[in-house]
Amino acid sequence: MTTTNHTETRIFTDTRIFDAVVVGGGPAGATAATDLARLGRSVLLLDKAGRIKPCGGAIPPRLIREFEIPDWLMVAKARSARMISPAERRVDMPIEGGFVGMVDREVFDEWLRERAALAGAERGTGTFTGITRDGSGIATVHYKTPTGTGTVRARAVIGADGAVSAVARQEVPGSHRLQCVFAYHEIVRSPGAGAAGFDGSRCDVYYQGHLSPDFYAWIFPHGDTTSIGTGSAHKGFALRQSVGALRAATGLDGVETIRREGAPIPLRPLKRWDNGRDVVLAGDAAGVVAPASGEGIYYAMAGGRFAAEAVQTFLATGDAKALATARKRFMKAHGRVFWILGMMQRFWYRNDKRRERFVGICRDPDVQKLTWDAYMNKELVRAKPAAHVRIFFKDLAHLLGVVPP
Incomplete structure (x- = not known):
């Protein structure tokens, strides 16, 4: 990118026109960037620095197969889940002949971004601030960096910048009505072998109102570390206090805390994912987190792939109606599951x-x-x-x- 110096700020202006700028480098954005780059499209993957989403980190076998995830990225393999009721009744649910992979989002997301770069996508660091368009209709994406501001031009934009998506709020009607659960977790050092009540191959799920009035709390092992978290859509619910109570009740209050993270998680898919012109959404920005379970990684990556395919068709044909196929295809594949899980949660x-x-x-x-x-x-x-x-x-x-x- 060329650099222009001013007295107060540095402005980075890229005069090239990318086929696509993908805003957000989580699983959805990184997948979309990879797929488009593999199709020979020029892609810029624009992501914030140092972003880690709070997440239990579970990935199912279908994700591992479809998106070719190497075994070494899995820091643990869960072979059972344990459901804990309000009365402290424990129900074990073993996985017969299989496992659920557990990943560390800090490492997993960066690997996905690097895979996009190896496929040919360029990487950029910055926070999206807006889109303008010139007389030819080409979108100019504006962003800020720690040292200034920048712009880059694109024929298409994929908004994969999270539940409170700035791309969606500017470009997609109705996106401001997206309802969210707020999730919070603490990554702690896993207790040593033989620690009472802890099993590094089991995910514990707590269905207890004092830990979450409308969702659930969890303890998910990640090998050397463990995610302890909860979520709720109730404003004012004390998430940190809830996690503290869970740690105390399970004897995990004495282990080292490595980091704390919180973020909104959408409750249901948006009714519209594109602006009918040159923008389409993916991942949390589109609202694709499964109700009841809160699972989002697989659905984010599936949505990112559908978004990339929609953009590829749009770029090849010039027909902006192609962008709407991302949502249509996703809902055809997963809409019924989302509806049933939503009913279960409610x-x-x-x-x-x-x-x-x-x-x-x-x-x-x-x-x-x-x-x-x-x-x-x-x-x-x-x-x-x-x-x-x-x-x-x-x-x-x-x-x-x-x-x-």
């Missing part, structure tokens, strides 16, 4: 009485099998109708209170 997470029954349902082998099949493969399992029928009647019995929780 019903089962409402109070501790329902949370107790929800954890009770998780004892059922049919529920466990279908839950893991759906999670690992990211689709609803239709191959076992008899099991679905059994689960329906068991759920109905729990809802009517004719079985003990």
Whole structure:
């Protein structure tokens, strides 16, 4: 980029026209940049410096396969989950013949960004501030850096800059109505082998109202480190106090705290992801975090891929309607799962009485099998109708209170 010196600030102006500028270097943005660069497009991946998103770090087998994630990036492999009810009842859900990969987002995200660079994308550091357009309609992306401001021109822009997306708020109607849960976690040093109650191959999920009135709290092992966190959409809920209480209750208050992080996480996909002209959203900016579970990495990367394919079609044809296919394809693939998970969260997470029954349902082998099949493969399992029928009647019995929780 060329540099122009002024008395108070440095302005970085790139006179090239990129095929695409991707704003945000998380899993969605990095995936979109990689895919477009592999297609031969000129891409700039613009990301903030030092950004790490609070996240449990779980990646399912389908993500590992589809996006070719090397085994060394997984700092742990979870082979079971344990659900803890308000009454402290524990229900173990083993993963038969498989595992869920656990990654450190600081390392994982940077590897994804480097993969984009190896594919041919250029990397830039800066915070997006706005988009203007010249007489030819080419977008100029404005950003700021620690030492000044900069601009870069692009035929298309992918906004992958998080739940409170500045790209979305400027360019996509209705994006300001995105509802969010605020998540907070503390990365701590994992306790040594044999520590009471801690299992480095198990994810613990706490469905307890005092830890989260509308979501859940978690303890997810990452090898040498562990993520302890919670989330809530209730304004004023004391997230740090909740995590402190969880650490104290599990004996993890005495281990070293490495870092603390917090960020908003969207509750449901936006109704529109593009501006009908030259901008499309991906990842948290589009609202693609699964309700009930809060899982976002797979859906971010899938959304980033759909966004890249939509931009590729737009660049090849000049038809801005192609940008809308990113959302259409995502919702066709995952919309039904999101709807069901949203219903689950709204019903089962409402109070501790329902949370107790929800954890009770998780004892059922049919529920466990279908839950893991759906999670690992990211689709609803239709191959076992008899099991679905059994689960329906068991759920109905729990809802009517004719079985003990």
